[in-house]
Amino acid sequence: MKQTILAISLLISLNSWSQTKPKVDFTTANASIKFDIAEHMVAGDVTYQFTVNEATDSIKIDAKNMMIQGVKLNGQTPKYHYDKKQIAFTQGFKEGENTVTISYKTNPKQALYYVGSGTDLQIWTQGQGKYTSHWLPSFDDYNEKVVFNTKITFESGYDVISNGTLDGKTVSGKQTTWSYKMTKPMSSYLMMMAIGKFEKKIEKSASGITIENYIRPVDASKYTTTYQHTKKMFDFLETQTGFSYPWQIYRNIPVEDFMYGGMENTTSTIFNSDYVVDNIGVNDRDYVNVNAHEMAHQWFGNLVTAKSNKDHWLQEGFATYYALLAEREVYGVDDFYWKLYEMAELITKDAKENKNTAVYSEKATTTTYYQKGAWMLFYLSSQIGEANFNTVVKNYLNKYAFKNASTQDFLNEVTAVVPNFNVDNYKQNWLENKGFNTKDALFLIENSPLVKSYFEVLALQEKGFEVKKDQLLKLLKDPNTFTDTKREIIFQLHNVPYDQAKEFYQTVVQSNDLKVRQALVQVVSEIPTDFMEDYKKFLNDNSYITREIVLKNLWLQDVAGRTDLLDKTATWKGFNDYNLRITWLMFALATENYKNDKKAHWYSELENFAYNKYNSNIRTNAINALWYLNKYDSNTLPHLVNALVHHNSRFQKFGRDAIVRLSEKKEFKDHFKKLIPYLPQDEHDALKKLMEEI
CATH class of the missing domain: 1.10.390.10 (Neutral Protease Domain 2)
Structure with a gap:
């Protein structure tokens, strides 16, 4: 009886397996990739091992807008159909094990991006939502999981990163080939490359996994504030999930002008360099949540x-x-x-x-x-x-x-x-x-103490200030009151006259809580005369957001103090988007009789920030500053056209909206039309199309 039950059970199990296994199962990929930087061209070949489990009419591999140089299927040149989206084979394969090699060239319009130039050049990929098949013949269907091994050849002196562990480097002339190896399968959208000049530091998780954290040499001093808590969170996730980290290594790589916060490519997260922060910027934004989110994806999404x-x-x-x-x-x-x-x-x-x-x-x-x-x-x-x-x-x-x-x-x-x-x-x-x-x-x-205390203050929002004043002031002065509760207290001072709220203002001035101090700066739109000297103290806060607000308000409202203000803040840079430097240049140029001999140089510096060697946030800030000085500054027009072909959709929209708005004036519309014949092909096509729509 036991033998019969076992036989039936085994038969059911085998039948179930045969019903769920795919007709065609791609198992391993070995890719080799090279670059023609001048032409933004990718040249490569990829070999897939796959198993045909049962008869099928065709086998398809996604490949977007590529020049197919050659195909070998089981060592032979097969007939295939390519519609610029998929390579389809209807013959040349057999049941059991098969091998196909595809050689190709492509100039990807998405999913692989070139940012910066010269020694600042970075190349990076984004597969999710953009499709890896734009730069590597692969699978848009994330149910197809493959073990990817990658060789990438690039100019020596750059760091080249891909999924898996580094399996070796070979140098040939001025080129270095980096070989990466994986042992477990993943979906194609998780394939990645990142190329640039980085430094890296290595940590070890409690389980012995190597964690590599990359940073640009110019940002080396920001390493500790950027990567705080990384190891602790990694160790926590291994314990909390109850499943050992499923891959061989883990990396964090910051890149310029990334369109999202981060992307959880298997073993190698790419994230936005806006999260690379110093010991002041970290008080306004940090990488901790994005870091933990992308790290968690290694289990949820990748595994x-x-x-x-x-x-x-x-x-x-x-x-x-x-x-x-x-x-x-x-x-x-x-x-x-x-x-x-x-x-x-x-x-x-x-x-x-x-x-x-x-x-x-x-x-x-x-x-x-x-x-x-x-x-x-x-x-x-x-x-x-x-x-x-x-x-x-x-x-x-x-x-x-x-x-x-x-x-x-x-x-x-x-x-x-x-x-x-x-x-x-x-x-x-x-x-x-x-x-x-x-x-x-x-x-x-x-019932959380913080949420409960916040709700109690929030309930006072509609009450008159005199009714709640004493209660709010007592809470504000209490060192045990939560920061977020104190911020809500400050926000309830909006529209309360200074003479009634003076004690609140003074309490905040004496506080060391940066978030509470920032809340007051956000509430005060017009600086009371009696509060002006205390307000200036906020310029010293270790917060780039606070400093920018205070700089703007003081310049606008304390005309007599503009020279001293600009002298005091002349060396400020701010975040990686140069928010403080660009704001300073704007105000220095707008201030009458302030170091007039330097203004031509400052204008050149400001306009330089609008060029495409900088990321889109810097360019947006610079163009807005130029418009503040002259809303019809013609020097901004080429930058707006260039924005139309930028990979960042927010910057694209910024450029498009500005061109549409300016084109309401005939002279600007005519100017844009006259530009079209002299533009690079991509900008030519984009501007011509937009002009036809307007």
């Missing part, structure tokens, strides 16, 4: 990948929630509940303003997949208990490791651990609900 677009929250919701958990480990439970509250506010607003805000759906908003997805997990954890939740996640990761999973797959794991939990109700009322159960959600966090 286990969503089966369909409807399941996208399994990646972004999980990464957002586990980043919160990692920050809870760093900053404490009050910070955790406060951020959940901020998310709840954002989700509620999003649900009112947008149509599709159901977590389990296609084409929902970013807030839905990220913040609302995180809230779905927090709610689930609160209902089934954190210990059960952790068991569910551990089982889920183990069962679907290096595979794809659906929302139902995850819910099945919930049922397996907590059979009495009503999964259908959870799915209907939370995952599929376009609204947000704000009341139920806030009930879960309202």
Whole structure:
């Protein structure tokens, strides 16, 4: 009887496996890539090993707008069809093991980007939403997982980074070939390259994983403030998920002009250099949350990948929630509940303003997949208990490791651990609900001391100032009152006359809390005469945001003090977008009789920031400053045209909107039209198209 049961069980298992295995399974890729920098051309070849498990009419590989140089299928030159989107084979393959090699050239219009020039040149990729198949024949379907090995040849002296561990470097003349090797499969959108000049430091996780953190040499002094808590969060995620880090190595690489906060490429996260901050900038923004989010994706998204677009929250919701958990480990439970509250506010607003805000759906908003997805997990954890939740996640990761999973797959794991939990109700009322159960959600966090104290002050918002004055002042002076509660107190001073709020102002001036001090600076639009000298003290705050606000307000309102103000702030730079330097140049140029002999040099410096050797944030700041000085400055026009072909969609929109606005005046419209014949081809085409639309 035991033998019969075993035989039947084995037969069922084999039948189940045969029903789920794909007709064609690509297993390994070996890619070799070279660059023609002058032409922005990629030349490469890639060899795929694949298994045909059962008869199929055709096999397709995605390849966008490439020049196919040659194809070999099992050593022979096959017939194939290429429509500039996919290479399709209908013959030449057989059941069992096969090999195909594709040689190609391409000038990618997206997914691979060149930023800067000369020694500041960076090349980096973005696969998610842009498709790796623009620079490497690969698979847009993220259900196709492959072990990728990559060789990249580039000019010696640059650092070249790709997925996996560095398997060696070889030098030939002025070129170096970097070889990277992986051992586990991943989806093609997680393929990456980053090329530039970096320094790196190495940390070791508690489990022995190497963590490489990169930074540009010019930013070397910002390493500690940028990469704070990295190892601690990595160790936490390994413990919290119950699943050992699934890859061989982990890296962080900051790049210029990245279009998002970061991207969780397997083993090698690319992130926006705006998060590279010094010991002042770190008080305004830091890499901690983005770092934790992209790190969490190594499990949620890279190890286990969503089966369909409807399941996208399994990646972004999980990464957002586990980043919160990692920050809870760093900053404490009050910070955790406060951020959940901020998310709840954002989700509620999003649900009112947008149509599709159901977590389990296609084409929902970013807030839905990220913040609302995180809230779905927090709610689930609160209902089934954190210990059960952790068991569910551990089982889920183990069962679907290096595979794809659906929302139902995850819910099945919930049922397996907590059979009495009503999964259908959870799915209907939370995952599929376009609204947000704000009341139920806030009930879960309202007993947090921070959230509770904030709500108590928020409840006073509509009351007259004299009624609440003493209560608010007492809380503001209390060293045990939370910073976010104190900020709300300051925001309630809006429109309160200075003579009534004077004691509040003086309390803040004497405070060392940068966030509370910044709140007052944000509230004060007109500086009271009696407060002017105290207001100037905020110029010394270790906050670039505070300094910029104070610099602007003082220049506008203290005309007699402009010379002293500009002298005091002449060496300021600010964030990586030069926010303070550009603001200073703008005001120095606008100040009558201020060092007139230097103004031509300052104007050249300001206009120089608008050129494409700088990132789009710097260029936007510079163009806005030039417009402040002269809203019809013709020197800005070529920069606006160049913005039309920039990879950053925000900068594209900035340029387009400005050209449309300026073209309302006939002389500007005529000027743009006259520019068209003299422009590079991409700018020529973009401006011509826009002029035809206007």
